[in-house]
Amino acid sequence: MPDVPSVQTMPNNPQLNANGELQHLLSIEGLPREILTQILDTAEPFAGVTEREVKKVPLMRGKSVFNLFFEASTRTRTTFEIAAKRLSADVINLNVAVSSQTKGESLLDTVANLSAMQADVFVVRHGSSGAPYLIARHVKPHEHVINAGDGRHAHPTQGLLDLYTIRHYKKDFTRLTVAIVGDVLHSRVARSLIHGLTTLGVPEVRVIGPQTLLPAGVESLGVRVFHDMRAGLKGCDVVVMLRLQNERMNGALLPSAQEFFKHYGLTADKLALAKPDAIVMHPGPMNRGVEIDSPVADGPHSVILPQVTFGIAVRMAVMSIVAGN
Amino acid sequence: MKLLIKGGRVVDPASGRDEVGDVFISDGKISGKKEKADQTIDAKGLVVAPGLIDLSARLREPGYEYKATLESEMDAAVAGGVTSLACPPDTDPPLDEPGLVDMLRRRAKALARARVYPIGALTVKLAGERLTEMAELAEAGCVAFSQANAPLADTQVLWRAMQYAGTFGFPVWLRAEDRWLAQGGVAHDGEVATRLGLQGIPSFAETIALGTVLQLVRATGTRVHFCRLSTAIGVEMIRAAKKEGLPVSCDVGIHHVHLSEMDLGYYDSHCRLEPPLRSQRDREALAAGLADGTIDCAVSDHTPVDEDQKQMPFAEAEPGATGLELLLPLVLKWGAQKKLPLAKALARVTSDAARVLGVPSGRIETGAPADLVVFDPQQLFRVTPEALKSQGKNTPFLGYELAGRVRTTIVAGSVVYEQA
Amino acid sequence: MSKLPDADALLPKLAAELKARVTPATAMIGLYTGGAWLAERLHPLLGLKDPLGLMDIAFYRDDYAKEGLKHDPKRTKIPFEVEGRDLLLVDDVLYTGRTVRAAMNELFDYGRPRSIALVVLADRGGRQLPIAAQHVGAQVEVPAGKRLRLKRAANGKLSLELEDAGRAERADNAE
Numbered sequence: 001m002p003d004v005p006s007v008q009t010m011p012n013n014p015q016l017n018a019n020g021e022l023q024h025l026l027s028i029e030g031l032p033r034e035i036l037t038q039i040l041d042t043a044e045p046f047a048g049v050t051e052r053e054v055k056k057v058p059l060m061r062g063k064s065v066f067n068l069f070f071e072a073s074t075r076t077r078t079t080f081e082i083a084a085k086r087l088s089a090d091v092i093n094l095n096v097a098v099s100s101q102t103k104g105e106s107l108l109d110t111v112a113n114l115s116a117m118q119a120d121v122f123v124v125r126h127g128s129s130g131a132p133y134l135i136a137r138h139v140k141p142h143e144h145v146i147n148a149g150d151g152r153h154a155h156p157t158q159g160l161l162d163l164y165t166i167r168h169y170k171k172d173f174t175r176l177t178v179a180i181v182g183d184v185l186h187s188r189v190a191r192s193l194i195h196g197l198t199t200l201g202v203p204e205v206r207v208i209g210p211q212t213l214l215p216a217g218v219e220s221l222g223v224r225v226f227h228d229m230r231a232g233l234k235g236c237d238v239v240v241m242l243r244l245q246n247e248r249m250n251g252a253l254l255p256s257a258q259e260f261f262k263h264y265g266l267t268a269d270k271l272a273l274a275k276p277d278a279i280v281m282h283p284g285p286m287n288r289g290v291e292i293d294s295p296v297a298d299g300p301h302s303v304i305l306p307q308v309t310f311g312i313a314v315r316m317a318v319m320s321i322v323a324g325n
Numbered sequence: 326m327k328l329l330i331k332g333g334r335v336v337d338p339a340s341g342r343d344e345v346g347d348v349f350i351s352d353g354k355i356s357g358k359k360e361k362a363d364q365t366i367d368a369k370g371l372v373v374a375p376g377l378i379d380l381s382a383r384l385r386e387p388g389y390e391y392k393a394t395l396e397s398e399m400d401a402a403v404a405g406g407v408t409s410l411a412c413p414p415d416t417d418p419p420l421d422e423p424g425l426v427d428m429l430r431r432r433a434k435a436l437a438r439a440r441v442y443p444i445g446a447l448t449v450k451l452a453g454e455r456l457t458e459m460a461e462l463a464e465a466g467c468v469a470f471s472q473a474n475a476p477l478a479d480t481q482v483l484w485r486a487m488q489y490a491g492t493f494g495f496p497v498w499l500r501a502e503d504r505w506l507a508q509g510g511v512a513h514d515g516e517v518a519t520r521l522g523l524q525g526i527p528s529f530a531e532t533i534a535l536g537t538v539l540q541l542v543r544a545t546g547t548r549v550h551f552c553r554l555s556t557a558i559g560v561e562m563i564r565a566a567k568k569e570g571l572p573v574s575c576d577v578g579i580h581h582v583h584l585s586e587m588d589l590g591y592y593d594s595h596c597r598l599e600p601p602l603r604s605q606r607d608r609e610a611l612a613a614g615l616a617d618g619t620i621d622c623a624v625s626d627h628t629p630v631d632e633d634q635k636q637m638p639f640a641e642a643e644p645g646a647t648g649l650e651l652l653l654p655l656v657l658k659w660g661a662q663k664k665l666p667l668a669k670a671l672a673r674v675t676s677d678a679a680r681v682l683g684v685p686s687g688r689i690e691t692g693a694p695a696d697l698v699v700f701d702p703q704q705l706f707r708v709t710p711e712a713l714k715s716q717g718k719n720t721p722f723l724g725y726e727l728a729g730r731v732r733t734t735i736v737a738g739s740v741v742y743e744q745a
Numbered sequence: 746m747s748k749l750p751d752a753d754a755l756l757p758k759l760a761a762e763l764k765a766r767v768t769p770a771t772a773m774i775g776l777y778t779g780g781a782w783l784a785e786r787l788h789p790l791l792g793l794k795d796p797l798g799l800m801d802i803a804f805y806r807d808d809y810a811k812e813g814l815k816h817d818p819k820r821t822k823i824p825f826e827v828e829g830r831d832l833l834l835v836d837d838v839l840y841t842g843r844t845v846r847a848a849m850n851e852l853f854d855y856g857r858p859r860s861i862a863l864v865v866l867a868d869r870g871g872r873q874l875p876i877a878a879q880h881v882g883a884q885v886e887v888p889a890g891k892r893l894r895l896k897r898a899a900n901g902k903l904s905l906e907l908e909d910a911g912r913a914e915r916a917d918n919a920e
Binding site: 014029106107108126128129130131133134138150151152153154188191215216217218220221 | 514515516518519520521522523525527591592633636637638639640641
C-alpha cells in the first residue's frame, strides 16, 4: 500500500517565490525572521521620506496598485493609497463591497476582470478569512497580493507597523514583555502581532481578556493567558489595546461596555503596574472609555499617533519589496 | 442469465470466508450449483467481494441537477464498486412526499445500476416542526427517516418524531449536532481554526446532542443510527450506549478516518466538510472505533459540489466532498493501516452496512442477491477530475495515487460496470 | 593589468583640490556605501560648517522594474537646507553615471542647489549617460567581467579592489 502523503502537498509557502523572496504578503505567520527584519529595515528609510517636504520617490512610477476592499474601511484604504502615491504608483480604489459583489459576481471573476486591466499590486481587504490566499492562487505571476485584513485571520501590515513601532521605542525584541488586551478572539490584528512577536524572539507575549474573548487553544500561538488585567500588566514594556466592537455585547460575549472598562479598560492606575517607561499602543480607531481612557490615550506613554505615521512607511516598504520580486 | 466469476480471491465478511474460488450466479442471485455459464469473468489475481453498500450518497436529484444528475452519479457509484446506496433526504424539494420518493426510485430502477434506498425526511421540509407521513413514505420505499444536515433544535419535536417512528419500527438516522453551538461554525474549534481565524464548532456541539438523543432512545426504545461521528468522546459515548444495550448504531465519513484539521492547510476548501475535520486525536479515535466495531460502518457521504462553489473563501465555500469512487480505496487504506484482515475491513462497507440498512445483500452466500464487486487491491490510480465519473470533482485527494481499482461491478446478477 | 591605486594615498590630493573651492555655501553629501566612507574621510579636512549628509539612492534607481528593490536601503540624512547650496556629491567609483543621475534626482527633491560638483575616488570610464566628475582621484582601467569596489578594513583603511561582476552581489557602486 503506497504511503499517501497528507493533503498538505503545498511544499511552498504561498507568500514566497521560488527564490524565497516575498511575492505576496498574506500573513506574518509562516514568514521567516529574515523577511520580517528586511521589511522593518526597509521601512526605516521610507520613514525618512515621509519626513521630507517632497514626500514622494519615483520608485514605483508606472506601476498600478488596485485597492480591492470588499469590507469598507476608509482609514486603512487611505493609508495604502497614500503609501502607493508616495511611491509614485498609480492607485485605483475599488469599493467592491458596493458594486460587483452585490451583482453576484464571484470573487475570482472580479479579480480576473481587474487582471485584464494590468494591475501590479492588489491590496485586498475581505470579510472572510483566507480570501487573499484564494486570490493569490489565481493571479498572474507578475501580480502581487497584499492582505489588508481578512476576516479575523490576519492584518499583516498592521502587525508589521506595530513591530516597527515597538522596535523604534524599545530597540531589542529579545528583552521585552508585551501584553495584548481585549477581544483577541475576533482580532486579526492580535493574531498578526502575536506571530510577529514570537518570530522576532520576544520572550514573553501575554494576552489579557475574559474567557469569552479568547480563542480556543490560544496558548498554542505561544502566549501566556491572563484573565486578571492587573496581574497581566505587571512588568510590561509594551501594552497593546484592542478595539472592542459593539456587536460583542449582542453576541452574549459581554454584558456591557461599562463592566468591560472596569476590568479590562486601560486607565492610569492599571498602567502604573507596567514598567515606568512602558509604551501604550492601539491599532485604532479607539473607543475612548471602553478599552482605554482619554488621559492614557493622550498621555506620555501613548505612541498611538506615531503608529499611524509609521504605518505609511511600513506599507511603502511592503509594496516596494513585493512589487519588485 | 448464468454468470461465473472464476478463480478470484473470494472474500465474504459475513462468514469470514477468504479463499480462492468460483462464484456462480443464476437469476440474479448467488447460486449453490456449479452450472454452465453464459458469461465467465476471469477474476484471477483479483478480489471478489460483496458489492459496497454506501449509507450516504447524494445523487442531487431532485432539484440540484446542475450539480450532478442521477445518471452521472449512478455511473460513479458502480465505477466505485458501490451496488447499494442510501441517499439522504436533503434534495430540493426534500424527500417528504411519497410522490418524490416514488419518482426517485423509479428513475434509479430504470437506470439499472446500483440499488437506491431513499432515506425519508423526518419532518416536513426538514424544518424540524411537523412530522412527515412516515408510514406513507415507508410504503413508497423509504427505509429510515432523517434530518440530513438540517438541525432539529426543538427537543419536544425530536422526542415526538422518535416516538412516532418507533411506533412503526422505523429507524431514525440523526447527525448529532447542537444547532446553537454549531451556528456559524465552519471548522473544528481548536488550534487550527484559531490560527486560520475561522469560526469553530466545538466538540461538545456533537457530544451534547449525542447525550440528548441517547436519553430519548432510552425513553422511546426507537432504533437510532448516528450519522457521521466526528469526535473521540462521541465514540466513547456510543461504545457505552451499546454496552448498555441501547438500539443504536453509527457511521463515520471515510474522509474523517483519514484527515484532520491539519489538512486544511492554506484554506483548502476541499476540506470544508460537515461535520468538520477535527483534531488528530479525534481522527485516531474514529479510525480505531471503526476497527473495533464501535462504529458500524464507513460511508462516502458523497456530495458533488461544482468547482465554482469551492473556489470561494473557506467559510463561504459549500461543504462536502465527492466520494463514491474513493470509498473502496480509502477503506482498503484504512484497513491496511490498522492491520486488519481484508474481510474485516470490507465488512464495514458490506455486511455491517447491510445490517444497518436492513437489506439482504452485502454477503456472498447461496440465495443472496448477486451484488458483487471484482477489484484489484494493488492497482493504483491517480485521482484527477478526468478519472472521476461523478460530476463532483471536489475531493481533498485530488492528485493522489490510491490503490484499489474496480474491474467489474455486478448488480442483481448483471454486469453494470466494467473497467475500460 | 595595471596595479590599482592606493585609496588612502589619493585622499590628500582630492582634499587639496576641494579645499580650493570651498565657499560658505559649500556642503558635502556622500553616497552609501563607498561614497559615504570616502566623504567621512574628506569632510573633516575641509572645514565645512555643516555636518556631512549621507544619501541612499535606492528609491531613485532606474532598474527597479528589472531588479526589484535593493536589499537594506539606508536612511538618507541631509542635516542642512539644500536650497541655494554648492554641493559636493561624493561617490567612490564613477562608471555608467546612473548612480549619479539617481542621486541628482533625489537631491532635487530636497531643494534647488546652486551647484553640484561630483567628487569620485576612481573613474573607470564606460559612461552611459552624459555625466562627468569635476574631481577625480585616479583613472582606473577595469578588465572585462570585473567590478571595481571600495573596501574599508576594520581599522578604517580604505582600499580599491577588483571582484567578479556577478548578479549575486549588488554593489553599492552599481551602474
